[in-house]
Amino acid sequence: MNGTDHDTIVAPATAPGGALAVVRVSGAEALAVCDRIFRGRGKLADAAAYTLHYGRIVEQEGTPSAEVAGVRVAPEQPESATDSDRPASAPAERTIDDVLVAVFRAPHSYTGEESAEISCHGSQYIISEVLRLLCRAGARMASPGEFTVRAYLNGKMDLSQAEAVADLIASSSRAAHTLATTQLRGGYSADLEALRERLLELVSLLELELDFSEEEVEFADRTQLRETMEQIDARIEAMRRSFTLGNAIKQGVAVAIVGAPNAGKSTLLNRLLNEERALVSDIAGTTRDVIEERTNIDGVEFRFLDTAGIRTTEDRLERMGIERTLSSIARAQIIIRLLDASQAGDTIPAPDFEVRQDQRLLTVMNKLDRCPGRTLPEGVLGLSAKTGEGLDTLRRALRAAVDTQALYHGDTVVSNSRHAEALTEAHDALLRAFDGLREGLPTDLLSEEIRQVIGHIGTITGRGQITPDEVLQNIFSKFCVGK
Numbered sequence: 001m002n003g004t005d006h007d008t009i010v011a012p013a014t015a016p017g018g019a020l021a022v023v024r025v026s027g028a029e030a031l032a033v034c035d036r037i038f039r040g041r042g043k044l045a046d047a048a049a050y051t052l053h054y055g056r057i058v059e060q061e062g063t064p065s066a067e068v069a070g071v072r073v074a075p076e077q078p079e080s081a082t083d084s085d086r087p088a089s090a091p092a093e094r095t096i097d098d099v100l101v102a103v104f105r106a107p108h109s110y111t112g113e114e115s116a117e118i119s120c121h122g123s124q125y126i127i128s129e130v131l132r133l134l135c136r137a138g139a140r141m142a143s144p145g146e147f148t149v150r151a152y153l154n155g156k157m158d159l160s161q162a163e164a165v166a167d168l169i170a171s172s173s174r175a176a177h178t179l180a181t182t183q184l185r186g187g188y189s190a191d192l193e194a195l196r197e198r199l200l201e202l203v204s205l206l207e208l209e210l211d212f213s214e215e216e217v218e219f220a221d222r223t224q225l226r227e228t229m230e231q232i233d234a235r236i237e238a239m240r241r242s243f244t245l246g247n248a249i250k251q252g253v254a255v256a257i258v259g260a261p262n263a264g265k266s267t268l269l270n271r272l273l274n275e276e277r278a279l280v281s282d283i284a285g286t287t288r289d290v291i292e293e294r295t296n297i298d299g300v301e302f303r304f305l306d307t308a309g310i311r312t313t314e315d316r317l318e319r320m321g322i323e324r325t326l327s328s329i330a331r332a333q334i335i336i337r338l339l340d341a342s343q344a345g346d347t348i349p350a351p352d353f354e355v356r357q358d359q360r361l362l363t364v365m366n367k368l369d370r371c372p373g374r375t376l377p378e379g380v381l382g383l384s385a386k387t388g389e390g391l392d393t394l395r396r397a398l399r400a401a402v403d404t405q406a407l408y409h410g411d412t413v414v415s416n417s418r419h420a421e422a423l424t425e426a427h428d429a430l431l432r433a434f435d436g437l438r439e440g441l442p443t444d445l446l447s448e449e450i451r452q453v454i455g456h457i458g459t460i461t462g463r464g465q466i467t468p469d470e471v472l473q474n475i476f477s478k479f480c481v482g483k
């Protein structure tokens with residue numbers, strides 16, 4: 001990727017297999033390039049912004065295409081047998097498809113550049129021909145995410161918003177969608193910008209003090225300085241903590257189902273997955289593998305860990321099986337501990353694994369159909385994985401274990417590990433500044449520490465500092481071509 005290029009780029013923007021397809025073109029010469037292969041009422045280069053133009057995509061005859069090279073007539077011998085039905089005076093053009101072209105004028109386009117979106121028929125052949133002709137007319141194929149790189153470089157969005165575009169495309173639940181759209185709308189960026197401004201204020205106060213050091217005036221009151229730094233750190237820490245929720249929503253909330261062999265783990269898993277499967281199997285392109293171990297409950301996606309281990313009961317007896325179970329428990333946000341009602345006594349023993357503070361344990365008594373009228377100890381959910389009784393209560397309990405309040409109230413929720421790392425670095429740098437403050441570090445060094453904090457915050461949005469190429473490369477290579 002070369003983010004500084006301003007040549008014309010093209011890419012299909014839609015997934016293969018649809019009735020229609022959109023090919024995107026962007027760059028200073030985008031409309032002129034399109035005009036070379038488009039035949040409509042007028043020139044696209046003269047068209048107003050946000051207008052739609054009907055016409056044909058044509059190929060100038062005499063320039064062999066990959067498929068028909070050899071059969072095609074060379075320009076110097078136009079009257080060959082294959083073209084005998086064509087009047088000699090007619091322009092030598094072959095129509096590829098009837099299309100609609102949407103025109104966007106700089107800077108009011110996704111990339112901020114002159115752009116066009118060509119809607120053609122969804123045939124793979126037509127799409128590749130349109131792309132080939134555009135490339136021959138002066139464009140080149142875009143690399144993954146290159147449209148969004150340009151949007152970023154042209155100031156249409158900051159880095160965190162650009163990343164939200166990728167998240168939006170990948171979102172598979174209401175919560176993940178909300179997360180991405182909130183970030184895309186820039187609320188998060190505004191929060192970070194506010195933090196950055198406060199930090200800049202601190203630095204300028206400190207540096208002002210440096211300028212006046214001869215007169216020995218302390219402009220930045222140290223107590224106030226410390227208080228402001230504490231407030232900033234509290235904000236950074238709150239954002240960092242929100243990553244637990246953000247990550248769970250983006251990746252799916254991790255659930256481990258544990259219990260003795262024959263407690264009913266597989267039966268329960270199948271129950272939890274089945275209804276979802278019926279819902280999503282109609283969506284083209286989703287494979288069973290992908291959805292197999294995930295289920296959506298009230299807008300949040302849950303993923304079940306090590307379900308292979310659950311399915312192979314004998315495996316549990318082996319050492320490896322036990323280790324796998326322990327590793328699933330460690331990775332889970334929610335642990336469903338399944339007990340067999342026909343085996344369990346009235347007092348439930350403590351779990352034989354560790355439950356961390358950030359994890360939720362749901363103790364569930366299965367096979368209640370075998371013990372009608374059994375009263376459940378407090379805090380224990382009842383279920384029959386076989387009949388489905390109690391399943392809704394379990395679903396509600398799973399959903400309630402994920403507090404999405406923050407998300408739907410528009411609070412900043414960090415969902416990107418790159419951002420979480422940057423916040424951690426910012427927090428560490430701030431801790432060093434606190435140390436410096438305590439140890440009476442000279443003002444210029446103190447100011448440098450705070451500049452470091454600003455630098456780390458700045459890498460999230462990419463604003464206010466030069467972003468190294470590797471960071472850009474890293475972010476945009478995860479995009480699909482055409483975005």
Ligand code: GDP
Nearest residue numbers: 261262263264265266267313366367384385386
């Ligand atoms: P796992 O070893 O924990 O995965 O347990 P399975 O899901 O394979 O279930 C073990 C046996 O218990 C199977 O024969 C299931 O049909 C049966 N089972 C599971 N859940 C229930 C239930 O709610 N009621 C009854 N009566 N049997 C169940």
